Amino acid sequence: MKHSVTIEETRELLSEYKGQTVGLVPTMGALHEGHGTLIQVAKEACDIVVVSIFLNPLQFGPDEDFESYPKDLKGDLALCENYGVDLVFAPSEKVMYPREMEFNIGIKSMANILDGVKRPGHFEGVVTVVSKLFNIIQPDMAFFGEKDRQQLMIIKRYVQDFNVPVKIQDVPTKREESGLARSSRNVNLTESEYQEASNIYQALKMASQKIKDGETNVNKIQSLIKIHIEQYTSGSIDDLAIYTANDLGEIDEIDSDVIIFIAVQFSKARLIDNLYVSI
Ligand code: AMP
Numbered sequence: 001m002k003h004s005v006t007i008e009e010t011r012e013l014l015s016e017y018k019g020q021t022v023g024l025v026p027t028m029g030a031l032h033e034g035h036g037t038l039i040q041v042a043k044e045a046c047d048i049v050v051v052s053i054f055l056n057p058l059q060f061g062p063d064e065d066f067e068s069y070p071k072d073l074k075g076d077l078a079l080c081e082n083y084g085v086d087l088v089f090a091p092s093e094k095v096m097y098p099r100e101m102e103f104n105i106g107i108k109s110m111a112n113i114l115d116g117v118k119r120p121g122h123f124e125g126v127v128t129v130v131s132k133l134f135n136i137i138q139p140d141m142a143f144f145g146e147k148d149r150q151q152l153m154i155i156k157r158y159v160q161d162f163n164v165p166v167k168i169q170d171v172p173t174k175r176e177e178s179g180l181a182r183s184s185r186n187v188n189l190t191e192s193e194y195q196e197a198s199n200i201y202q203a204l205k206m207a208s209q210k211i212k213d214g215e216t217n218v219n220k221i222q223s224l225i226k227i228h229i230e231q232y233t234s235g236s237i238d239d240l241a242i243y244t245a246n247d248l249g250e251i252d253e254i255d256s257d258v259i260i261f262i263a264v265q266f267s268k269a270r271l272i273d274n275l276y277v278s279i
């Protein structure tokens with residue numbers, strides 16, 4: 001496995017793979033089996049798999065967990081090696097942002113909901129770094145997790161709007177046996193919070209079942225989720241919404257596929273999850 005830190009050496013290493021398809025898995029490090037799934041899917045689809053590891057300051061707000069975000073480059077490299085990654089690009093902040101950016105990416109309605117509102121500037125930061133990574137690596141495909149579904153949908157739209165020649169592939173959420181979505185932030189949960197956190201997925205599944213059983217009222221479903229989270233966890237709901245699956249539209253009554261989005265704040269970790277419900 002190769003490991004690069006500068007853009008020049010990355011481009012040089014990539015030039016050896018001419019004629020082969022390149023898949024990119026962008027990450028912020030502290031890798032886990034969720035990232036591993038992305039790598040596996042990428043390996044099946046592409047000849048060469050590149051993983052980028054970069055904790056992107058641009059997508060963190062001033063009061064967010066940039067400083068306390070887990071870091072483990074040695075463990076990350078070992079995981080990548082185990083999964084058969086060809087190249088890890090792990091640049092420093094100076095390499096990615098040698099000076100303040102003169103240009104801004106702006107996002108309209110897709111960032112006017114959920115984490116776009118809770119974390120102002122977050123998705124603009126995500127699209128900026130993804131755009132830079134696409135230009136540096138020039139992959140044929142890039143792989144993103146459904147765990148961060150709003151991000152996935154925004155990246156897909158970015159690629160369409162700007163005619164970016166990269167195929168975006170979604171990858172289903174990898175979960176613990178308990179149902180808890182794997183996340184780098186899970187290490188910032190206390191032992192008891194970690195146990196309780198599986199209730200996020202339990203609540204989503206319960207809500208999904210209610211919808212499949214015929215409940216159409218969004219407020220009712222949201223109340224049930226709220227009660228479940230309040231009863232079984234010490235966390236507090238930071239965000240909860242049910243939107244139409246195709247265009248994230250607001251609804252009162254469910255009459256087509258929807259996605260349930262949730263964010264739960266624990267003492268030192270804010271966890272997000274979502275569930276696609278087809279009816
Ligand atoms: P992150 O390092 O958290 O920025 O995540 C990098 C990529 O891995 C993103 O596309 C995430 O959606 C994806 N990812 C994170 N956790 C999971 C998971 N549990 N299952 C599938 N994909 C995930």
